[in-house]
Amino acid sequence: MRRRLLSSTLVVAVIAVLLLGVPLGVVVSRLIMDEAAQELGAEAKRLVGEVEYARVQETPLDPQQLQQKYPSRFIEIWERDTPLRMTAVGHPPPSGQLMTEDAQTNTGVYVRISRDREQVEQDVRARLLLIVALAGAALAVAVSLSVVQSRRLTLPLQDLAKIAERLGSGDARPSKHRYGIPELDRVAQVLDRSAARISDLLTREREFATDASHQLRTPLTGLTMRLEEIVAASDQPEVVREEGEAAIVQAERLTAVIDELLAAARRQRHAQAEPVAVDEVLVQQITEWEPVFRDTGRTLHLEGSRGLKAMATTGGFGQVVASLLENSLRHGGGTVAVTTTSSDNYVVVEVADEGPGIADEIAPKIFERNVSGAGGTGLGLTLARALAAADGGRLELVRRRPATFAIFLRPAEDGNGRGRVVSGPA
Numbered sequence: 001m002r003r004r005l006l007s008s009t010l011v012v013a014v015i016a017v018l019l020l021g022v023p024l025g026v027v028v029s030r031l032i033m034d035e036a037a038q039e040l041g042a043e044a045k046r047l048v049g050e051v052e053y054a055r056v057q058e059t060p061l062d063p064q065q066l067q068q069k070y071p072s073r074f075i076e077i078w079e080r081d082t083p084l085r086m087t088a089v090g091h092p093p094p095s096g097q098l099m100t101e102d103a104q105t106n107t108g109v110y111v112r113i114s115r116d117r118e119q120v121e122q123d124v125r126a127r128l129l130l131i132v133a134l135a136g137a138a139l140a141v142a143v144s145l146s147v148v149q150s151r152r153l154t155l156p157l158q159d160l161a162k163i164a165e166r167l168g169s170g171d172a173r174p175s176k177h178r179y180g181i182p183e184l185d186r187v188a189q190v191l192d193r194s195a196a197r198i199s200d201l202l203t204r205e206r207e208f209a210t211d212a213s214h215q216l217r218t219p220l221t222g223l224t225m226r227l228e229e230i231v232a233a234s235d236q237p238e239v240v241r242e243e244g245e246a247a248i249v250q251a252e253r254l255t256a257v258i259d260e261l262l263a264a265a266r267r268q269r270h271a272q273a274e275p276v277a278v279d280e281v282l283v284q285q286i287t288e289w290e291p292v293f294r295d296t297g298r299t300l301h302l303e304g305s306r307g308l309k310a311m312a313t314t315g316g317f318g319q320v321v322a323s324l325l326e327n328s329l330r331h332g333g334g335t336v337a338v339t340t341t342s343s344d345n346y347v348v349v350e351v352a353d354e355g356p357g358i359a360d361e362i363a364p365k366i367f368e369r370n371v372s373g374a375g376g377t378g379l380g381l382t383l384a385r386a387l388a389a390a391d392g393g394r395l396e397l398v399r400r401r402p403a404t405f406a407i408f409l410r411p412a413e414d415g416n417g418r419g420r421v422v423s424g425p426a
Helices: 002-056 063-069 117-168 182-232 237-265 278-295 314-331 380-390
Strands: 074-079 086-089 098-104 109-116 274-277 300-304 309-312 336-342 347-352 394-399 404-411
Touching: 002 098, 002 109, 002 117, 063 086, 098 117, 109 117, 117 182, 274 278, 278 300, 278 314, 278 336, 278 347, 309 314, 314 336, 314 347, 314 380, 314 404, 380 394, 380 404
Parallel strands: 300 336
Antiparallel strands: 074 086, 074 109, 098 109, 274 309, 309 404, 336 347, 347 404, 394 404
16 A cells, blocks of 8 residues: 555656646746847847947947957947948857847947857756756655655554454454544544444353353252252152152243343343232242251241232342342341332332341442452342343342342333232231
8 A cells, every 4th residue: 555655646746747847947948048038139229329329429349348348249230331341249159059139220330249049058958957856856755745644544554454453353452542644533433432342242241151150050059959859758759749840940940040141141131021920929939948048947938018010020030039038048147038018119029137237348339240248259139230120120238237138120000001009918
């Protein structure tokens, strides 16, 4: 590209110099020749006046004085009535090439003054040489400017090519380079925005892998417990059948979790929110987690309003509740109460235990990624809040000691667009 820029600039400069220099050279040469002829004609008129004055005064002409007054000139003077009487001053040029101008008076006096044409042509050649030198300087300046301009254009393009290659290799850091050229700066801005999007996509991929491994652990744990119950109750057919059905439910829930994670990664879950029976999800979760709490000597129970319906996804809402129950199992203590209440704006599900609560230094950032107060992964509450937000709700820490988390969901709407809440006995 640089070679093409140089060659095209040089061609344009040569054409411009030719279009301007050739006419300028012709005009200058003609101007010099015309100026020399006009100067010679003025000298002839002045000389004829001097001759006429000497003739009237009847004084002879002094050739030496004329030669000093008109150097480098060949002068011839004669009268009309006496053509054989001629005065010559100076010497004709050896080249024989003359520029001549004539003048005469009314009394018949003729004057012819000549000069060497070669001197005028030398002056023309000197001026033409100056024009050629200026044209060469103009070409040199044009080439220098084209070199600078080509470097200014090609170096940013090479830099942009390196940035694009780096993006293709997976290095999605924005370069933030700017070059002072609007078009190239726009390309650099587009590449920076693409780098930011690619970086965001890569971050989401990494977070998805981490989130998937964390979220799948809970249903896998439940499935393992059900299988252990089956093994322990192998001599009780009814128990085996019941636990087998529970294991199937766990496997189906595991599949639903995978679907929910994929949908969350694609930012599609919010559009899938639908009226969900809150009691069904809570009873399912309590049924799954109650054996674990029982094995640790703790109890888990459900209280509050019954028959509530909220806008959510079954898998997402279930994952949020499961994350809160697991958090209470790992970091809390005593009885865990799951309480449901309702208002005109929200359906609220609270999960509270009787443990020591959350430390003051951790509480403000409890939902931040990789924040944990007891050696956990620091992902459970972060993912739970993200799942709640994806369903159009939110997850909040409403009390630090003992720890109480609340899930706020939109109430399911009836045909008139009003929140529909069905309450029953606790």
